[in-house]
Amino acid sequence: MSLLAQKNPAPEAHTDSVAAFVPDQSRAERTTSYAVSDFPVPSGREEEWRFTPVDRIRALFAETPGSALRREESVPDGVTVSTVSTAEWQGSGAPKPADRAAVVAADQAESVTVIDVPAETELTEPVRLLLTGEGALAHGHTLVRVGNFAKATIVLRHEGDAQYSELLSVVVGDGADVTVVTVQEWADTALHLGQHDVVVGRDAKARHIAVTLGGGIVRLNTNASYAGPGGSFEALGVYFADSGQHQEHRLFVDHEAPHCRSNVEYKGALQGDSAHTVWVGDVLIRASAEGTDTYELNRNLILTDGARADSVPNLEIETGEIAGAGHASATGRFDDQQLFYLQARGIDEDTARRLVVRGFFASIVGRIGVPEVEEHLMAAIDRELEGTE
Amino acid sequence: MSTLEIKDLHVTVETEQGTKEILRGVTLTINSGETHAIMGPNGSGKSTLAYSVAGHPKYTITSGTVTLDGEDVLAMSVDERARAGxxxxxxxxxxxxxxxxxxxxxxxxxxxxGEAPKLRTWVKDLKQSMNDLKMDPTVSERGVNEGFSGGEKKRHEILQMELLKPKIAILDETDSGLDVDALRIVSEGVNRAKESTGAGVLLITHYTRILRYIKPDFVHVFVDGRIAEEGGPELADRLEAEGYDRFQPVATPEATTPANA
Structure with missing residues (x-):
């Protein structure tokens, strides 16, 4: 019996061995399609689902109609929010769904919400969308179109409880400058699967910022591609997982156009038993993407025993004619020496802990560039830390 | 007037080879305004004394007492000790x-x-102290010790001593890794802080060099976890001339204590 058991390890047993999976030959080979039938329901053994507790998110793979999240919006003059047909979305330049949850979201969403920032419009205030879950299955499908040389910041905040799956496409015009911030402050029971695509126009600058604090399971796939040369993409992320939370951020930057830049920087803190975070950073530099300059970094700070951080940077390079390509990943425990140093200056333990964690996140938070988000985030991190002891 | 009183202090540390006793009965009294130099070879337990008094969790006090003005220091957390002075x-x-x-x-x-400093005087004091220590003003906006040179780190430590105004300051090898200029600047900072606050200073050092700038009232020679000899400043001169050889019997294998533990 025991011998047999050893030969058939439990499926939940941890393994990172190559033998356990058949990896893609290239990140580019993954299926993308408008057809739900092109994506079998994941079993959890697939490379792209292996870290995710798929059994708990079955509802989001099913072709079951749901509702939409309640939406409150604050839209500056010049920006319009409307709906478009599926056909218009498909012709917008937005990439296709890339996994089962995203294709179901696109298929089941009642409509495609479109946010239009006309060409050469420079917004001084962000477009704000507050999306609230009301405990039900929900699908979201949003297209953000930013015209040439426009400048805009879009802040999406998620609250409440929901089983939510979404597809968000951001198509950035030539020379435009766009920041999209997505904040996940769900209730602890919420499920949120998202595919966010950013298509960077020629010489455009796009930033995607993910802040994940709440939710039972949050899994965001952020993909960037370039519609022309000279584009720049930056992805920043901050996450804080407590006991029982699964937070997964997957990034894929597909460099096909030449002379484009990308920079990915995610930092996370974990505390409490079974807190689990996953960060996967894929960068593909295709043969045509000469002059590419890319870097990705993930750092995790483990505050207590029993938490687990997975961090997987992947860099695939098909040309040597690049400006730079690199990645870094580090996961460490809370440093008791830092605590001692601060306490030896009279600072009590709780305050010292808060200083260290705030310091850890400071390098990213300070670069979000949206003051309301930065302040809110620091306050939220403080609240998370108050729950430590 | 404050008094730090260390009595018969025994301290152990856990090592891969098991529990090891590092301090083996240290007795020392430091009063406000006094400067005590603790000198000794590497591994004699000097730093252990400093960290034990500060409350580093790595060290276990097995017996003895430490009091500050009669209050039991060993019963305090690390931050309480700092707030006590x-x-x-x-x-x-x-x-x-x-x-x-x-x-x-x-x-x-x-x-x-116990209260926030008044903004105006605080900014002025900070600027003045940094200037006195020849610190670049931009340091205040950098991360704590982040990318600091050895000299910048030591100046930053003494800056804290000047601003926090402790009753008793323990300086653990503040002179190590400093060139002559930096040593002089740092020493002047210590003297200034001592003069303005009347603090008692326990200066831990391997070398006599710093004692040319900070004059000790008492010198204690630390060997193998104990004070082996005590005296006035003249003892430091003798150590400079003779070294620690006469305190180290040939039979004592130096490798039994971790460096600077």
């Missing part, structure tokens, strides 16, 4: 990335005083 300038100050020096100093000052 103890200060430890560390040999290897720790980096705390992302926490600016100015934020750190203000937080520490607020904790020690």
């Amino acid at each position: 103890l200060f430890l300038a560390m040999q290897y100050p720790v980096e705390v990335p992302g926490v600016t020096v100015s934020n750190f100093l203000r937080t520490a000052k607020t904790a020690i005083d």
